[in-house]
Amino acid sequence: MTTTFDSLSAGDTIDGPQFSVSRESIRLFCDASLDYNPLHLDDDYMKGSFGKTQFGGVIMHGMNNFGLISRMITDWAYPAGAIHRRLETRWVKPVKPGDTIRPSGIIKAKQSTGKSRWVLIDVVVKNQRGEKVATGEAMVEFPLDLFCQ
């Protein structure tokens, strides 16, 4: 069934894609994002101490979570003719090679303004143990001149 602004209710859920994290996926994200911070490349570097934060081995880019959440939101919005307008995220727990993560969303509220309609979505990324690794909030616009795809 096609999602419409009117048919949405607070509490409706959005399922995002599962993503398997490996050294290769992290290296690919380095090449694609141009972020070659040694946090994501060098285990030895991660044994050092810097800035009071220790991870004990390479970690996935926080922005890889962001990209996965964004993918979930656009894949949900495009078929409804809706537009991904905002995403805010915080990283809760590091993600490491061998982890499997999956974003999901819950509709929190919807609101009409003078010229458009908006849906607020609480988002979370969890790992294979059900632990939250990232949380945030997204905003999707359902324009009045819907152009469904």
Added chain:
Amino acid sequence: MAQAQAFETDFWKDANLRKVWDEIVPGEPRKTIPYTLTKEAIELYCKSVGETHPLYFDEAYAKTTRYGGLIAPPSIHIMLMFSCTPADDWMRSPGTVNAGQSWSYNVPARPGDVITLQARALDKFIKRERLFVVHDNVFFNQKGDVICSGRGWTIRPA
């Protein structure tokens, strides 16, 4: 012009040229570089996060949509942040930890766009012995349209 081929992937190189937390002045613009976004760069980014939507790959399909042609995923700014900044930009300092981000999206980036960035640290503070910088960033296309704007919180290496 900084293109992917010339991109310095060794973030230790030039590390001594980058500003540390003490030297970062909130409000002072960062040096940025115009970048021409390519279809290949979009496709590589899509591959890294598993994006498969035809809006990013299929020109014929994309022409039938509200977008009228191929676009990049909204989160392409993750890559633009590095393609639009020079090797001595402090966002590359090894040990920089991303603590959170918020981004607003206006018009999509498209292959062939010449993208510019206006960026600065907006604030810096210390919390639980960690050195934070808040940075704000706005990406524009060649027509002067805002593509997206965002704010990030990073923990700086000591």
